[in-house]
Amino acid sequence: MLNKDHPRYESLLYRQKIVDAHKNGILADSGMIAHGRGETFDYLIGEKTTANSLNTIDIASCYFLTRKRPVLSVNGNTTALVAEDIAELSSLLDIPVEINLYYRTPERIRNIERVYKNLGVKELLGTDDDDFIDTPDLNGPRSPVSIDGISKADLVFIPLEDGDRAEKLAALKKDIVNVDLNPLSRTAVTSTVTIVDNIVRVMPLLIDAVRRNEDVDRKVLLEKIDSFSNRENLDNAISDILKRFE
Numbered sequence: 001m002l003n004k005d006h007p008r009y010e011s012l013l014y015r016q017k018i019v020d021a022h023k024n025g026i027l028a029d030s031g032m033i034a035h036g037r038g039e040t041f042d043y044l045i046g047e048k049t050t051a052n053s054l055n056t057i058d059i060a061s062c063y064f065l066t067r068k069r070p071v072l073s074v075n076g077n078t079t080a081l082v083a084e085d086i087a088e089l090s091s092l093l094d095i096p097v098e099i100n101l102y103y104r105t106p107e108r109i110r111n112i113e114r115v116y117k118n119l120g121v122k123e124l125l126g127t128d129d130d131d132f133i134d135t136p137d138l139n140g141p142r143s144p145v146s147i148d149g150i151s152k153a154d155l156v157f158i159p160l161e162d163g164d165r166a167e168k169l170a171a172l173k174k175d176i177v178n179v180d181l182n183p184l185s186r187t188a189v190t191s192t193v194t195i196v197d198n199i200v201r202v203m204p205l206l207i208d209a210v211r212r213n214e215d216v217d218r219k220v221l222l223e224k225i226d227s228f229s230n231r232e233n234l235d236n237a238i239s240d241i242l243k244r245f246e
């Protein structure tokens with residue numbers, strides 16, 4: 001039983017979600033390690049959304065609203081922590097969710113599929129009965145992607161991911177929006193937009209930003225995109241961490 005008075009109640013709550021997802025065959029064994037790495041960086045950024053991240057979330061919403069075929073790529077960790085928000089964003093933007101796992105097994109696919117089906121996701125791709133095509137120059141289980149999903153997408157959302165895929169998607173001229181608490185990771189550096197923040201705080205803010213911007217003139221959204229530099233964003237995230245040591 002979790003004690004609500006515990007000073008680290010929220011952190012314990014999300015740990016419990018991770019543990020439950022592992023027991024339910026959703027999370028990869030390594031997903032626990034990935035979560036721990038995330039917690040460490042979250043501690044360093046002060047476990048809050050910085051002004052810099054808030055701006056980056058706004059930019060991410062501009063990308064989602066101006067691209068023709070965005071896809072939300074999900075793995076075990078994202079599903080464990082924010083499946084409801086993923087379903088909501090998918091419905092709000094009317095875009096597919098595609099399951100793409102590094103540690104892919106038929107059993108995990110079935111378990112994750114059940115989560116999103118229960119949440120009412122209309123277009124769920126990457127399941128075992130989908131049609132796949134390999135991502136050029138990418139080896140391993142993440143390479144096959146849905147022909148109707150990531151393969152044709154012009155924007156791919158790849159939260160909480162290890163570093164083997166972002167540069168291959170970027171080489172295909174796809175825009176990549178990533179959520180990663182580690183501003184130094186390969187994925188963070190390669191992505192078009194990297195939100196350096198905890199996915200549990202990002203998703204509600206991203207949904208709000210999409211709602212706020214959905215009626216804004218496309219030209220204004222594109223101007224905001226033009227004025228954004230991911231390198232500058234990552235430098236700001238790093239200097240926010242450094243300030244915590246002063």
Ligand code: PTJ
Nearest residue numbers: 031034038075076101102103160161162180181182198199
């Ligand atoms: O479900 P699968 O089979 O696709 O496997 C998924 C994992 C996460 C195990 C796999 O992609 C992996 O090993 O990832 P890495 O290399 O550990 O990278 C995950 C990144 O996500 C790390 O940079 C973490 O800091 C970051 N991260 C972890 N938890 C969070 C996070 N970023 C934002 N919010 C979090 N809650």
